Amino acid sequence: MAEFVHSNAQREIEAYGYDGVVKSHCRMCHGGCGVLVYTRAGKVAKIAGDPDCPINHGTLCSKGLASAQLAYHPDRLTYPVKRIGPKASGQWQRISWDEALDTIAGRINAYKERFGAESVVLGYGTGRENEAAIYRFANLLGSPNVLTAGHFCYGPRIATSIITCGTNPIVDYAADPKCIMVWGNNLVISNPDCYKGEPFSVSLNKGAKLIAVDPRLTRIAARADVWLPLRPGTDAALAYGMLNVIVNEELYDRDFVENHVYGWKPFVERVNEYPLDRVEAITWVSREKIRAAARLFAATKPAAIQWGVAIEQQINCADNDRLLMFLMGLTGNIDVPGGQMLFPPPRIRNVGYFGAHRMLSDAQREKRLGGKRFRLAGNFAIINPKCVWDAILEEKPYPVKMLFFISSNPVLTRANAREVYRALQKVDFMAVSDFFITPTAELADIVLPAATWLEMDYIGDFWKRHGYILPRRKIIQVGECRSDHEMLNDLAHRVGQGAHWWDDFEKALDWILEPLGITWQEFKKMDYIRGEVRPRKYKEKGFSTPTRKFELWSTLLETWGYDPLPQYREPPESPVSTPELLASFPYILITGARSPGFFHTENRQVPWLRELHRDPMVQIHPETARKEGIQEGDWVVIESPRGKVRQRAQLFEGMDPRIVAAQHAWWFPEKKDPGHGWDESNINILTDNAYTNCDPAMGATHIRSLLCRIYPERQTHEAEGIG
Amino acid sequence: MAKYSLMVFKKDCMGCHACEVACKQEHGLGVGPRFVRVLENGPDFFPIYCHHCANAPCQRACPVDAISRNTDGIVLIDRELCIGCKECLPACPFGAMQFDDDSDSAVKCDLCIDRLNAGLAPACSSVCATQCIAWGSTRTLSDRAVGEAVRGKL
Numbered sequence: 001m002a003e004f005v006h007s008n009a010q011r012e013i014e015a016y017g018y019d020g021v022v023k024s025h026c027r028m029c030h031g032g033c034g035v036l037v038y039t040r041a042g043k044v045a046k047i048a049g050d051p052d053c054p055i056n057h058g059t060l061c062s063k064g065l066a067s068a069q070l071a072y073h074p075d076r077l078t079y080p081v082k083r084i085g086p087k088a089s090g091q092w093q094r095i096s097w098d099e100a101l102d103t104i105a106g107r108i109n110a111y112k113e114r115f116g117a118e119s120v121v122l123g124y125g126t127g128r129e130n131e132a133a134i135y136r137f138a139n140l141l142g143s144p145n146v147l148t149a150g151h152f153c154y155g156p157r158i159a160t161s162i163i164t165c166g167t168n169p170i171v172d173y174a175a176d177p178k179c180i181m182v183w184g185n186n187l188v189i190s191n192p193d194c195y196k197g198e199p200f201s202v203s204l205n206k207g208a209k210l211i212a213v214d215p216r217l218t219r220i221a222a223r224a225d226v227w228l229p230l231r232p233g234t235d236a237a238l239a240y241g242m243l244n245v246i247v248n249e250e251l252y253d254r255d256f257v258e259n260h261v262y263g264w265k266p267f268v269e270r271v272n273e274y275p276l277d278r279v280e281a282i283t284w285v286s287r288e289k290i291r292a293a294a295r296l297f298a299a300t301k302p303a304a305i306q307w308g309v310a311i312e313q314q315i316n317c318a319d320n321d322r323l324l325m326f327l328m329g330l331t332g333n334i335d336v337p338g339g340q341m342l343f344p345p346p347r348i349r350n351v352g353y354f355g356a357h358r359m360l361s362d363a364q365r366e367k368r369l370g371g372k373r374f375r376l377a378g379n380f381a382i383i384n385p386k387c388v389w390d391a392i393l394e395e396k397p398y399p400v401k402m403l404f405f406i407s408s409n410p411v412l413t414r415a416n417a418r419e420v421y422r423a424l425q426k427v428d429f430m431a432v433s434d435f436f437i438t439p440t441a442e443l444a445d446i447v448l449p450a451a452t453w454l455e456m457d458y459i460g461d462f463w464k465r466h467g468y469i470l471p472r473r474k475i476i477q478v479g480e481c482r483s484d485h486e487m488l489n490d491l492a493h494r495v496g497q498g499a500h501w502w503d504d505f506e507k508a509l510d511w512i513l514e515p516l517g518i519t520w521q522e523f524k525k526m527d528y529i530r531g532e533v534r535p536r537k538y539k540e541k542g543f544s545t546p547t548r549k550f551e552l553w554s555t556l557l558e559t560w561g562y563d564p565l566p567q568y569r570e571p572p573e574s575p576v577s578t579p580e581l582l583a584s585f586p587y588i589l590i591t592g593a594r595s596p597g598f599f600h601t602e603n604r605q606v607p608w609l610r611e612l613h614r615d616p617m618v619q620i621h622p623e624t625a626r627k628e629g630i631q632e633g634d635w636v637v638i639e640s641p642r643g644k645v646r647q648r649a650q651l652f653e654g655m656d657p658r659i660v661a662a663q664h665a666w667w668f669p670e671k672k673d674p675g676h677g678w679d680e681s682n683i684n685i686l687t688d689n690a691y692t693n694c695d696p697a698m699g700a701t702h703i704r705s706l707l708c709r710i711y712p713e714r715q716t717h718e719a720e721g722i723g
Numbered sequence: 724m725a726k727y728s729l730m731v732f733k734k735d736c737m738g739c740h741a742c743e744v745a746c747k748q749e750h751g752l753g754v755g756p757r758f759v760r761v762l763e764n765g766p767d768f769f770p771i772y773c774h775h776c777a778n779a780p781c782q783r784a785c786p787v788d789a790i791s792r793n794t795d796g797i798v799l800i801d802r803e804l805c806i807g808c809k810e811c812l813p814a815c816p817f818g819a820m821q822f823d824d825d826s827d828s829a830v831k832c833d834l835c836i837d838r839l840n841a842g843l844a845p846a847c848s849s850v851c852a853t854q855c856i857a858w859g860s861t862r863t864l865s866d867r868a869v870g871e872a873v874r875g876k877l
Contacts, residue, residue, distance in 0.1 A: 015841035048850070049849070058849065059741070060741060188737035188738075189738060197852045197853070205735065219766050222767065608747050608748075610754075
């Protein structure tokens with residue numbers, strides 16, 4: 001037989017009789033993988049990875065492969081609708097795009113006139129590459145309130161890295177790190193921003209040492225040279241423990257510390273408040289393991305920290321991020337090949353520029369919800385979600401009258417779900433843009449049909465920090481669906497800010513690319529553009545911080561009244577901070593472990609992906625299960641002081657028996673009533689969003705660890721199951 | 724005797740299930756039949772395939788000789804001959820034999836024979852992010868397996 005290739009577009013087209021192939025850029029998660037989309041008779045026939053793409057090298061995940069099942073799903077919303085019955089009654093009437101957008105525009109202007117632009121809150125969930133356009137619209141409107149996930153996801157990495165070293169340090173897998181420390185993510189089945197599983201796997205198979213920090217024995221942890229199964233929520237203490245070893249055993253990069261760091265002396269004092277015996281007691285990790293990990297990470301060059309969101313959905317969010325950056329920097333791995341590079345983007349009008357943040361007046365910025373309380377977040381245009389619910393429910397500090405959620409399903413994804421639901425029931429007017437009528441959309445007044453990645457042109461990865469931008473090329477049109485960018489461009493004209501937008505969104509893409517001297521049509525012919533990669537820029541220019549140094553002592557946090565050095569705070573609900581709850585809620589509940597076929601609330605109705613994950617699963621240690629009378633596969637009730645939900649038990653030995661691990665974002669599209677089972681297995685029924693439980697600087701809500709009890713569901717009280 | 728093999732390097736399987744979905748897309752399968760199944764046990768994942776056995780129990784179980792093994796060693800089902808009796812399903816010790824309700828026929832991994840004939844590697848192997856599903860000459864794959872074992876990596 002002839003030589004085999006994994007992917008050869010020409011041969012595929014010949015063998016299967018496809019009409020052609022289009023290169024594009026998937027966005028089933030945050031996006032990033034290059035894909036080949038084969039078409040036949042104008043429809044998507046097959047999707048494969050693009051071997052020429054430097055991000056995924058031809059590999060692709062289950063979600064990318066199943067994209068056509070999403071695009072062509074029979075339940076997909078393909079035209080705008082308006083609600084004609086009470087909220088959550090499931091009664092909708094089809095309307096035209098003109099009526100939908102004119103209604104939304106009318107409402108926006110009316111509320112702005114009567115209550116101020118701040119009473120209109122736009123929002124998105126996790127990143128769907130529509131963030132810049134949403135911010136642009138809000139800033140030009142004069143609303144300082146854009147509700148995102150940025151208070152506890154990726155936004156903190158941006159904010160803390162800017163104040164520490166100028167920009168987000170990204171693992172340089174292409175140059176093969178010799179030691180990788182995976183902390184707070186499982187990137188081979190999930191999507192930490194700017195990272196993919198394939199490059200990590202390649203580096204690992206080339207012989208990189210591996211350290212895993214995770215309460216659960218994931219596949220990564222099972223392969224690691226050192227696994228640190230920390231008590232959930234104690235990441236800052238663990239990081240300080242490792243830093244204690246590195247400082248006291250003088251394993252740090254002397255040149256970097258002597259010449260490029262600010263705040264070394266007070267930092268060393270703080271580090272010495274975390275000796276290993278104290279850290280061991282806090283984290284449940286033995287001092288031998290902490291020492292081994294610290295020495296391995298510090299001694300192997302180059303080394304990198306593969307970090308992710310789990311450390312940010314905690315009360316120590318900002319300090320967790322900073323401490324990990326200190327580990328990167330003090331070991332001399334910042335801005336070095338194979339370590340953690342500060343990649344510049346290509347010379348384009350970037351997301352900050354496109355987001356028009358400078359167009360928001362100071363007077364309006366002052367009104368940002370929670371801005372005075374969570375000052376790091378506030379300075380990065382990020383708000384804490386509870387501020388919005390309070391502004392709706394209590395009308396304090398002023399009323400929020402309108403919500404416009406684009407790619408967001410907050411009744412599932414926001415902490416304290418029942419409070420969210422009450423707020424959405426009460427709010428005067430809500431518009432939603434999504435693929436389906438989700439439980440959140442069921443509470444809306446107007447729902448707009450959003451386009452999937454197969455149905456839009458865009459500059460992909462334009463918001464990331466790995467330095468690449470890639471074209472996403474429109475391949476099909478489904479019904480009347482429109483991309484969020486086009487929708488916002490259109491809406492912008494209708495509310496009266498059209499002077500700052502374009503006739504059509506392609507011109508916006510041209511505008512973004514203009515500094516490079518190319519148009520969208522020219523970019524569309526390319527595979528990608530990458531910013532110039534240059535290591536150790538700090539040696540000539542320093543870091544883009546106020547002191548031009550890598551700031552251990554943050555001068556900006558000091559200005560804003562915060563502790564300039566990181567500290568460890570005990571999780572708000574834990575065996576240590578709330579021991580009085582242990583009698584009733586004896587287990588530590590961790591939430592949010594990813595499923596490869598889903599992306600938060602997405603894909604529950606996509607057949608190939610739902611088949612991979614039939615039911616919401618909760619992992620329980622066999623000893624705990626025995627104690628509670630639970631068997632593999634049983635539906636069980638998980639209960640916290642806030643409420644209870646049901647998930648199915650999966651016995652799992654790979655974690656401390658005191659830990660229970662539940663999944664998040666579960667709703668049931670197959671339940672056709674307008675509730676769609678939103679509160680049956682939704683772990684956010686159990687989480688708490690009190691301000692005192694949030695990171696004081698970023699407003700990050702601590703949802704990753706709480707206390708629970710768990711018991712089998714009794715037959716007589718069994719909720720209607722899906723079998 | 725087959726000169727090419729599909730070899731699974733179990734240590735690298737990360738449980739992403741991309742292989743399962745790539746296979747479904749390639750063969751136009753709906754929900755139900757899975758030609759490759761990634762099984763999970765604690766932190767371990769293992770893709771289970773049809774082994775294209777030299778002495779195939781499914782072939783022996785079939786009352787109408789719908790199952791045969793070609794000169795490259797690929798065990799194939801002739802869909803025209805299959806009567807949908809399902810005797811082959813329990814015959815397979817690996818559970819690799821599946822049943823497609825839409826066509827009332829036994830179905831299973833065919834090593835993407837159409838792709839092989841076009842000089843393309845199997846769909847599962849082409850998407851695997853860790854290359855744990857490796858397709859290539861049996862000799863090369865064996866060398867890789869032995870090499871990794873010697874270096875203490877398996």
